Amino acid sequence: MSILSDEPVLELVNADIFQEDELVLDNVSFKMNKGEFVYLIGRTGCGKSSLLKTLYADLAQPKGKVTVAGFSVETIKRKKIPYLRRKIGIIFQDFQLLNDRTVADNLIFVMKATGWKDSAKIKNRLNDVLMRVGLTSSMNKMPHQLSGGEQQRVVIARALLNEPVVLLADEPTGNLDPEVAEEILNLFFEINRSGTAVLMATHNHQFLLKYPARTLRVADKKVIEHGTHA
Template identity: 65%
Template sequence: MAVIELHDAYIMQDVNTILQKVTFTLEKGEFVYLVGRTGSGKSSLLKTLYADLDLGSGTGTVAGFNLPKIGNSGKVPYLRRKLGIIFQDFQLLFDRTVAENLLFVLNATGWSGKARKQQRISEVLMRVGLANVAGKMPHQLSGGEQQRVVIARALLNEPLLLLADEPTGNLDPDVADSIMRLFVEINNSGTAVLMATHNYQIIRQYPNRVLKCEQGQLVDSATTPFQLKD
């Protein structure tokens, strides 16, 4: 089953075409990298996939939701419950504890039952190796720990797909590697991952299929092999 399917899709930012005739499929449980220079369209593509930007034209489905029609259907929140979205700059609420950050998402996505919510928060924090930080404030954590909290937040609703935008971009190499191992472990348990990254060292260490944004096109290493050049 495909979790992403785009065909002749135009990725737009306002009235500007960023990528054209984008066609690719990402299967359930697959791990794919998204590369390209700054401004080449990586973030715009990810935003289109989680319906922050409208699909310009063409066809596309993500987690079974039809992208061209989703903006007017009121279904964007339901799409996002099927996704885990991970940002480079964390986007944690700094006036709340780790547990309160996670609780905010559970409340926003319709969870009920105090004990059930606390149980889920404990589960995801344990999953990312942070069982003891629930009561801490984000500023008390290292960058790597904050990113693990962001991954825990993304896992709350057991997503079919993780969309990660430069998740190791602000981390030193050792921390980046530990975050990458966590992504591999999550992927091995059946969650598909699409990760935008500039870190070609990580791609060489953990090789997978690569999509490259280049000159308004999306090139797929599965059909058009290419060299990664730093």
């Protein structure tokens, strides 16, 4: 079971979400506690990605209150954004790996960029996250030598490097075959059971039926609590 608590890892209160000057989501209020797993569903273009980008401070600052991992996103200063992103893990559909370096070097690059200096600690953490996603034997491969599912596992390993309190996953199985997609979903649940909260945007309604969890629906510029799909 997940390690649940009443301490929110993220909370929005009457938040307006913008893409440049356009209002994308209006008066959004919800919270996620430590250890929760939540699906985010809705049609393409409804604002799911804009919501996630707002949570990791990649879009214009929202109006209202948006707190993520202890940071007030609506007032965050640019120099503080890297510190926010060290507390959260971000997982993209299109991987965004550096194609000119190995799996290990992709992860080491991120660790050094986020303040890791001790080479022994870097090596240990690298081994830890690759073992967690089942890719220890692939650390010296280049991204193009990996399957789509393996590349997504590298992205998940990268997101876990700084022991985030919450993972924000934007359609992480969208480009994968159904069988591989299910393996990746199960990996997210495994990570979640160890105490990391997961907010996962998905189009895959089979997931909701087969693996029910709390669900938020984005529609008509609103984020609506959709209960637990069972």
